[in-house]
Amino acid sequence: MLEARDRVGGRVWSAPVARSGTPAELGAEFIHGRAELTRRVLRDAGLRAVDTGGEAWTHSQGLLRPAERDFMLAASLFDDARALSVDQSVDQFLRRRERDPAVRQAATAARAFVEGFDAADPAIASVRAIADEWRSGVDFATARPVGGYRPVFEYLRDACVAAGVKLCLSTLVRRIAWRRGAVTAAVSSGGGSRTVQARAAILTLPVGVLRRHGDETAVVFDPGLPPVKREALRSIEMGHVVKVVLWFRRAFWERVQDGRFRDAGFFRFEGHPFPTYWTQMPLRSRLVVAWAGGPKADALSGLAETDRIGRALAGFGTLLNEPELAHEEFEGGRTHDWSRDPFTRGAYSYVAVGGTRARETLAASVDGTLFFAGEATATDGQSGTVNGALDTGERAAVEAAASLEAGASQGHDG
Ligand SMILES: Cc1cc2nc3c(=O)[nH]c(=O)nc-3n(C[C@H](O)[C@H](O)[C@H](O)COP(=O)(O)OP(=O)(O)OC[C@H]3O[C@@H](n4cnc5c(N)ncnc54)[C@H](O)[C@@H]3O)c2cc1C
Numbered sequence: 001m002l003e004a005r006d007r008v009g010g011r012v013w014s015a016p017v018a019r020s021g022t023p024a025e026l027g028a029e030f031i032h033g034r035a036e037l038t039r040r041v042l043r044d045a046g047l048r049a050v051d052t053g054g055e056a057w058t059h060s061q062g063l064l065r066p067a068e069r070d071f072m073l074a075a076s077l078f079d080d081a082r083a084l085s086v087d088q089s090v091d092q093f094l095r096r097r098e099r100d101p102a103v104r105q106a107a108t109a110a111r112a113f114v115e116g117f118d119a120a121d122p123a124i125a126s127v128r129a130i131a132d133e134w135r136s137g138v139d140f141a142t143a144r145p146v147g148g149y150r151p152v153f154e155y156l157r158d159a160c161v162a163a164g165v166k167l168c169l170s171t172l173v174r175r176i177a178w179r180r181g182a183v184t185a186a187v188s189s190g191g192g193s194r195t196v197q198a199r200a201a202i203l204t205l206p207v208g209v210l211r212r213h214g215d216e217t218a219v220v221f222d223p224g225l226p227p228v229k230r231e232a233l234r235s236i237e238m239g240h241v242v243k244v245v246l247w248f249r250r251a252f253w254e255r256v257q258d259g260r261f262r263d264a265g266f267f268r269f270e271g272h273p274f275p276t277y278w279t280q281m282p283l284r285s286r287l288v289v290a291w292a293g294g295p296k297a298d299a300l301s302g303l304a305e306t307d308r309i310g311r312a313l314a315g316f317g318t319l320l321n322e323p324e325l326a327h328e329e330f331e332g333g334r335t336h337d338w339s340r341d342p343f344t345r346g347a348y349s350y351v352a353v354g355g356t357r358a359r360e361t362l363a364a365s366v367d368g369t370l371f372f373a374g375e376a377t378a379t380d381g382q383s384g385t386v387n388g389a390l391d392t393g394e395r396a397a398v399e400a401a402a403s404l405e406a407g408a409s410q411g412h413d414g
Helices: 036-044 071-077 079-083 090-097 101-116 127-133 150-162 227-234 295-299 305-320 323-329 358-363 386-409
Strands: 049-051 055-060 063-066 142-145 171-179 182-189 192-198 201-203 220-222 236-239 241-248 264-268 276-278 287-293 330-335 348-351 370-372
Touching (some): 036 150, 036 386, 079 127, 090 101, 171 201, 201 386, 227 236, 241 295, 323 330
Parallel strands (some): 055 264
Antiparallel strands (some): 171 182, 264 276, 276 287
């Protein structure tokens, strides 16, 4: 297993917070929907998940009010999109519908969810792909692994090593030379270079890395990936997210305004640089997360880490109408710039207009030798999630094993 970072987990990255049982999840935090494989791993590891809870609040006209449950309403707007003969962008699709005042509110919510949840730009995102992902009946419930994702990935790492996997951390893959039944990866590690030979490779490179060309962090394929793959990659965009974890001396928001927000789980703050904040409910914790996705994240790009944290903190103070108290209680914050991270180049993928088959094409193996996994190759609506990534890893491993077995029975060496 060749991994550029000095740790496992990739976009799962839990940073401990002093005196807190809850880590700062700089990447993934939630378990979305049924997520059967994730839950199986949790069970095997002796870990638990807790359903997210708490009340939802929305900030409008200067006041925080209980939020309406508008996600289902917003999702139902996209029902017709699945039948479109020609794909459109989310923006194009919504612009026609929101002329009707009765659906304007749902359309605004739909746009906010596409940006916030899918990290997508509504001007580029395929409405058919969004409609497929949000199709009625999909389970939108969320949970969190108790104690964060770190123990889950430590368990997986240890299980791999126990099964004989050689884990090479801080090992950057630069070039993948391949022909049927033979792969040579040129890697840099510890200041030197070497090659690693194999009969097949499972590639979990994020789309942001696969799409990179012509700089030192790009991975070169020799020969290049087939044209259909390159075409698919042009239709899968990397969405951007700015996530800031703030922690305070005390959960002060539970006490302001006579304890109105004591059980708050989510806050929507439309029109603000960070339109979403959440607490760790139902767990009582001093941590609050600020989240901006899609174009809102682009608007924050280029800001230094301290400025992002400062804006997230200022926003939370404004939201609660307690700017001074928020500053007094503030203890620390952390964020990671996934968009500039050379091993990710974004948060997670979404499909651009016209690319409804792109994920399947990206997922297909090449010549029984290159196998593709990772969230962008999930074709069952689970792209952009940890569970989607785990599922595709299992799928690619089964495909690779079958291909190697078939090769072995035809007389290739081991
Ligand atoms: C801020 C944020 C919040 C998120 N929140 C959630 C959430 O709440 N719930 C959820 O389910 N999902 C969430 N996600 C998405 C989730 O983290 C990803 O979908 C999932 O972790 C992707 O796994 P992966 O294996 O496809 O990719 P990665 O985890 O990115 O793994 C790819 C690996 O390839 C390595 N790599 C890259 N280039 C090279 C190279 N040249 N050589 C060697 N190694 C290389 C990387 O270092 C990385 O370890 C979030 C993501 C982000 C960024």
